[in-house]
Amino acid sequence: MNFKLLLLLIVFFAAPQLLFADFIFRKGKNMEISLPGGEEDVVRTAVDIFSRDFSAVFSANLLKGSNAQIIAGTLGNHSLAEKLIDQESLAKLKIHPEGYALWVENDKMYILGSDKRGTAYGILELSRRIGVSPWEWWADAVIARKNSLSFKNGFQLLEHPSVAYRGIFINDEDFGLMPWSSRTFEPSKIKGQIGPKTHARIFELLLRLRANAFWPAMHEVSVAFFQTPGNREMADKYGLVVGSSHCEPMMRSANTEWKIDGKGNYDYVNNRENVLRFWETRVKDLKNSDNIYTLGIRGIHDGKMQGANTLKEQFDAITSIIADQRSMISENLNPDLTKVPQVFIPYKEVLDVYNMGLKVPDDVTLMWTDDNYGYIRHFPTEAERNRKGGNGIYYHISYWGRPHDYLWLSTNHPAQIYTQMKLAYGKGAKDMWILNVGDIKPGEYLTELFLDMAWNIDSIEDNKKGLDQHLKTWLTREFGQQYAADLLAVMNEYYRLAYIRKPEFMGNTRTEETDPKFKEVVDLPWSEQEIKNRIADYDKIAEKVIQLSKAIPADKQNAWFELIEYPVRGAAELNKKLLYAQLARHGRANWSQSDAAYDSIEKLTTKYSTLANGKWKNMMDSKPRKLAVFQKLPQVKSATPLKTFQSPFATFNGNQFVKFGGTKPVSHGLGYQSGAVSIKKGDHVVYEFNTPTTDSIRVEVALAPNLPVEGKLIRFEIKIDDQATKVVDYHTSDRNEEWKINVLTNEAKRMIVTNLNNKQRKHSITVKALDENVVLDQIKIYKL
Numbered sequence: 001m002n003f004k005l006l007l008l009l010i011v012f013f014a015a016p017q018l019l020f021a022d023f024i025f026r027k028g029k030n031m032e033i034s035l036p037g038g039e040e041d042v043v044r045t046a047v048d049i050f051s052r053d054f055s056a057v058f059s060a061n062l063l064k065g066s067n068a069q070i071i072a073g074t075l076g077n078h079s080l081a082e083k084l085i086d087q088e089s090l091a092k093l094k095i096h097p098e099g100y101a102l103w104v105e106n107d108k109m110y111i112l113g114s115d116k117r118g119t120a121y122g123i124l125e126l127s128r129r130i131g132v133s134p135w136e137w138w139a140d141a142v143i144a145r146k147n148s149l150s151f152k153n154g155f156q157l158l159e160h161p162s163v164a165y166r167g168i169f170i171n172d173e174d175f176g177l178m179p180w181s182s183r184t185f186e187p188s189k190i191k192g193q194i195g196p197k198t199h200a201r202i203f204e205l206l207l208r209l210r211a212n213a214f215w216p217a218m219h220e221v222s223v224a225f226f227q228t229p230g231n232r233e234m235a236d237k238y239g240l241v242v243g244s245s246h247c248e249p250m251m252r253s254a255n256t257e258w259k260i261d262g263k264g265n266y267d268y269v270n271n272r273e274n275v276l277r278f279w280e281t282r283v284k285d286l287k288n289s290d291n292i293y294t295l296g297i298r299g300i301h302d303g304k305m306q307g308a309n310t311l312k313e314q315f316d317a318i319t320s321i322i323a324d325q326r327s328m329i330s331e332n333l334n335p336d337l338t339k340v341p342q343v344f345i346p347y348k349e350v351l352d353v354y355n356m357g358l359k360v361p362d363d364v365t366l367m368w369t370d371d372n373y374g375y376i377r378h379f380p381t382e383a384e385r386n387r388k389g390g391n392g393i394y395y396h397i398s399y400w401g402r403p404h405d406y407l408w409l410s411t412n413h414p415a416q417i418y419t420q421m422k423l424a425y426g427k428g429a430k431d432m433w434i435l436n437v438g439d440i441k442p443g444e445y446l447t448e449l450f451l452d453m454a455w456n457i458d459s460i461e462d463n464k465k466g467l468d469q470h471l472k473t474w475l476t477r478e479f480g481q482q483y484a485a486d487l488l489a490v491m492n493e494y495y496r497l498a499y500i501r502k503p504e505f506m507g508n509t510r511t512e513e514t515d516p517k518f519k520e521v522v523d524l525p526w527s528e529q530e531i532k533n534r535i536a537d538y539d540k541i542a543e544k545v546i547q548l549s550k551a552i553p554a555d556k557q558n559a560w561f562e563l564i565e566y567p568v569r570g571a572a573e574l575n576k577k578l579l580y581a582q583l584a585r586h587g588r589a590n591w592s593q594s595d596a597a598y599d600s601i602e603k604l605t606t607k608y609s610t611l612a613n614g615k616w617k618n619m620m621d622s623k624p625r626k627l628a629v630f631q632k633l634p635q636v637k638s639a640t641p642l643k644t645f646q647s648p649f650a651t652f653n654g655n656q657f658v659k660f661g662g663t664k665p666v667s668h669g670l671g672y673q674s675g676a677v678s679i680k681k682g683d684h685v686v687y688e689f690n691t692p693t694t695d696s697i698r699v700e701v702a703l704a705p706n707l708p709v710e711g712k713l714i715r716f717e718i719k720i721d722d723q724a725t726k727v728v729d730y731h732t733s734d735r736n737e738e739w740k741i742n743v744l745t746n747e748a749k750r751m752i753v754t755n756l757n758n759k760q761r762k763h764s765i766t767v768k769a770l771d772e773n774v775v776l777d778q779i780k781i782y783k784l
Helices: 003-021 041-058 080-084 087-095 116-129 177-185 196-208 231-237 254-261 272-285 311-332 349-355 414-426 444-455 464-479 481-500 528-549 554-585 591-614 737-745
Strands: 023-026 031-034 062-064 070-074 100-105 108-113 148-151 156-159 165-170 213-215 293-295 342-344 365-369 391-396 432-438 650-653 659-661 677-679 684-690 696-703 715-720 726-729 748-755 762-769 774-783
Touching: 023 041, 031 041, 041 062, 041 070, 041 116, 041 196, 041 231, 070 080, 070 116, 080 108, 087 100, 087 156, 100 116, 108 116, 116 156, 116 196, 165 196, 165 444, 177 196, 196 213, 196 231, 213 432, 254 272, 272 311, 293 311, 311 342, 311 349, 365 432, 391 414, 414 444, 414 464, 414 481, 432 444, 444 464, 444 554, 464 481, 464 554, 481 528, 481 554, 528 554, 554 591, 650 684, 677 684, 677 762, 684 774, 696 715, 715 748, 715 774, 726 748, 762 774
Parallel strands: 031 062, 031 070, 070 108, 165 213, 165 432, 293 342, 342 365, 365 391, 391 432
Antiparallel strands: 023 148, 100 108, 100 156, 650 774, 659 684, 677 774, 684 762, 696 748, 696 774, 715 726, 715 762
């Protein structure tokens, strides 16, 4: 036979076989999926979610059958996937809870989970791969239709979480989630009820985001999670591990439930039997559910614990309480206490008790908190890292309290979240991450960033490029590649401007202060030029968003408004309202400009409430707690002049060093001009400037107001030319005045006044980090 003819015949017959080996989703072509018997509810729930997504993308149905193209299962359930997996992958799955392997072999897709949640995440990875956003319901993200999508024969993916328990806390729900749920989405005759229909939507979102933990809403305005029929069952269906905050031990929301099920005062010391009975009833009810039990006690609604006044009395009480709670868990749930997740959260007086030497059982997770403004208060010590129960972090992107709430817009800088959580993970906080998300909306991106890190701590390159890429990928997924570059610039500027001062802080007011002066909007310490520059910066991004809005396809307009237009334009208008008012108080602007900005916020919020045929009515409140900063401003004249702008002789962003010693400092995009750098302990950076016309100068060093990692100090060393080195500490005491200013401005400042030798043409400033967590933002030099 002719050789060429033989070769053609071989290709002819082999090509279909090669094509057949790939796994392909096709438009209009149904597929089958098989599951072994005995799979848990969460696995079947994940199949139902993916089935809906598959239908939306490919206009076809996912059927259950024996001639399946998708074969899924969980270790131990004797699925075909378990029989075919390679031994190396199998060994990895066996040591990683909630992991999954996904691979293609001869036109079949196999999914094997190490446990029930691992299998569910593996199935929902297919939803991600076919282009479905986790926010398809919660942000009306459009599901794009596809003609086909193929996976090559030999495709393999094996993933498992970096953090054991990863989830969110619904908090301060008074102004968003609770009224939206109980009045709009799931109307109830019971005031304040957040029911199972709402929680099903929340839990589906968490599954899509590869989370597994949930702390339910607990304010007094809301009916407690377990008091509403169907909520517990919905958590079980979605495989969520329900926990509770530091002030709600043993799965009880004392804030609302004590008045229903308690007797006497919520006082363990003087009413021990009734308090124990209150807790034990709930523990017995949850025998067959997955929960994380918070140990210890605080008072009703996060107040001081009752019945123990001195530190010694509190120490003795908490020691006894933990013993009783552990006994309760052992008797009612599992004699092997290591099999029941438990957490202890040292906070406020409970932290003081812990520091006295409280013996927390070794299998209990220690959970540390940020300062409510994104700066972590404590990082695990070596001894704490070595504990079997490990460590966790409770973190905020929404907060009600002093020095000021931020409950409206979600503007925490992504680089702040990233650098703080990355450091915490490196210090051993790997067992539980919980994010206070307020009402979920409008914190969509920051929530996904946090949970992406918790799933894979190395998924984001550890620098500004990596963070930009993460945000750009998110924007591309939601709105398309053609808008991603412009949107990245807009959103980076949105976060930068809010880092300088959050929109909610622009009235220069404070909450929960005894002095009534803090309730009134007053001038910020900014000059006319600084105010006009900030207005111009906000106008620039708001105008860009308005311009892009005209090009965004009609079917993406709802998602666009929720994720981009409302937060960006809302932040811009609140800034303009307050800044024009400040200028007007000095006769430098018209009050009508401030009033127009107020009216714009009202119109934007009304539009939010009418999106998607009123789907989000009662969700977005632009005046949470009706604080002065959100109101139309009184037209008054200022008795004091505007600040006069003093231009520095030289300004250096952290990343403008000319030399460094040690490891090259890394920029993550944080800072007033996005140029802050993280300097490792023991490393230094050098900045150079020319001789000014005066020999007397003031050097102003601005740093991120991070908190100490080890010990009680956070220090840097500064040296100007060959002058004596100065050691500077910038730690703050809990909630003192300097801390309040620091978190309102995201700056810790230190000043140094010195004289220069003007015979030198060039001068240098050397900054060395003496402790971990030093992030240098800017150095400004002023002539004196």
